[in-house]
Amino acid sequence: MVSDPKRYENFFFKGVGVSGGVGIGQAVIIKHLTTDLCPKRIITPDEIPHEIQRFEDAVKSAEQRLREIRNGLDTSHPLFDHAYILETHILLLHDRMFFEGTKTAISNELLNAEWALAQIMMNVTAAFDSIEDEYLKERARDIHFVGERVLKLLMGIQSAGMVTQLPPHSVIVAHDLSPADTAQIKKDNVFGFATDMGGKTSHTAIMARSIKIPAVTGLEKISNIVQTGDTIVIDGSTGVVIVNPDPETIYRYRERQEVYRKYQQSLMAFGMLPAVTSDGSRSVRITANIELIDEISIAVSHGAEGVGLFRTEYLFLGRSDLPSEEEQYAIYKRVLEYNNPNPVTIRTLDIGGDKMSAQIGASHEANPALGLRAIRLCLSRVDLFKTQLRAILRAAVHGTCRLLIPMVSCIKELLATKEIISQAAQELDSQGIPHQSRIKLGILVEVPSAVVIADLLAREVDFFSIGTNDLIQYAMAIDRVNEQVNYLYDTLHPAVLRLIRQTTMAAQARGIEVAMCGEMAGDPVNIPILLGLGIDELSMNALAIPLVKKLVRSVTMEECADLTRQAFEMQDSEEIRFFLEDWLGARFPRDYFVDSSQHVQ
Ligand code: PEP
Ligand code: MG
Secondary structure, three states: OOOOOOOOEEEEEEOOOEEEOOEEEEEEEOOOOOOOOOOOOOHHHHHHHHHHHHHHHHHHHHHHHHHHHHHHHHOOOHHHHHHHHHEEEHHOOOHHHHHHHHHHHHHHOOOOOOHHHHHHHHHHHHHHHHOOOHHHHHHHHHHHHHHHHEEEEEEEEOOOOOOOOOOOEEEEEOOOOOOOHHHHHHOOOOEEEEEEOOOOOHHHHHHHHOOOEEEOOOOOHHHHHHOOEEEEEEEEEOEEEEEOHHHHHHHHHHHHHHHHHHHHHHHHHHOOEEEEOOOOOEEEEEEEEOHHHHHHHHHHHOOOOOOEEHHHHHHOOOOOOOOHHHHHHHHHHHHHHOOHHHEEEOOOOOOOOEEOOOOOOOOOOOOOOHHOOOHHHHHOHHHHHHHHHHHHHHHHOOEEEEEEOOOOOOOOHHHHHHHHHHHHHHHHOOOOOOOOOOOEEEEEEEHHHEEEEEHHHHOOOEEEOOOOOHHHHHOOOOOOOOOHHHHHOOOOOOOOOHHHHHHHHHHHHHEEEEOOOOOHHHOOHHHHHHHHHHOOOOEEEEHHHHHHHHHHOOHHHHHHHHHHHHOOOOHHHHHHHHHHHHHHHHOOOHHHOOOOHHHHO
């Protein structure tokens, strides 16, 4: 790809802000190697051994380099918790599809090593292209990162040291940055990064948040437009990138940088405080939603008082086998021990809908969101469900564990689930395997029928957790991944608020706790109403925690009850949103809106 020679002046781009803060510096372009640029040659059969040897040597060198980078992440390094990503990349080098697949392409199709490898990388991309799930897409990118490293070695392209030898005040601009590149960044020299690819859940984004470098991803073509030496502003909170800003814009962003820095500093302190209303009359537990084990340290450092939702299906996605009981046990144990004595709510497998697994018999369905998903699928695959339950019950002795069942829509499902849990516990008992059988059981209230029978369900469980992401989808009849109907997706719709109220009232009548773990729980605008409705626990994206705690600590229950009462008199969500934003804006001038990325749903 040839760089556009045009120099852009004060040019604004919008991508996905994945790591907050403002970085201002000089762009350094890290060129990416496209597979179409690799040499392509049909070889003769007697060249096969030589090409295979070249490929194997390149894999060996890539492995050695990745090990060096991994070993550089010692316990004092802020990315120590992420070192396992590099270990995964080392394993991927020997993945059957990658390693054997390339060698087969060399010997069967008579392709030179570079071409054979490029072909495998393109196949992976094509296979993952049609998948909606962002997490799975990221796993395809892992194979790409590894493949590109080997390809560069085959082509004799020196990439080592590119990110380690950057001049001071650099802003990295790249098509994509691998976790290995990110791990080598020297924070003193790098003020931010901007990439064409990626989203919030990429490993690179998670690592950027850990080392606290402002980052914007998903900018599509920025690496072709920006030139090395251009001045560049990265606003990782709003996802804005400005190329060659004018002096006034720079001035504005320097100010914003300072405001953000001070704001974050002051906010982080709130993360460590309990979320008690200013009148001291009510306290809510603030917990984190996690998908990957490497998110726990960020959650704890932002003030999470446990995990309110561990989406375990991510252990099952993007791999060619199923995680064993032992593997699951080790992961659940680690999360529980890390949070002990704070509670960890482990949600059982929620496969189906928009999260598909190649291994778990999700046949093609016309309406997957209404199909064999979550608990429905688990009840039809008792083998798999029981393996997970055994792993959870065993891990539960290492901390405070709560079990959460997704997508329950009727009592029958809940009773069948309880029966399988007790079978799993009995089996462990008879095998003499240590486990915790008295574990708190809850359901995700995310199907409208569960709200309607919340009084009946409340008799059977220890807690509810409201999953607004799905509850809104099913209540409003809108596919949550369909952009065309996204305008109807509104947490403040009077119907949604009434569904939440009905759930909390049923829980309160039975004396059980009610949590919320949908995205609604982390959006500041909803906090007064959620307090007014009596939610006991709010579980959210870890980055939202400090601000949410600050809000809870700044309001009284009387105010919240009053706002809730008024909001319930209003007829539509716009009116309610306007009313709440107006109130919050007046109450928390300026700093409330600084980190606007936290307000995006
Ligand atoms: C929800 O539906 O609100 C929820 C928390 O679960 P998920 O987003 O994983 O479906
Ligand atoms: Mg859900």
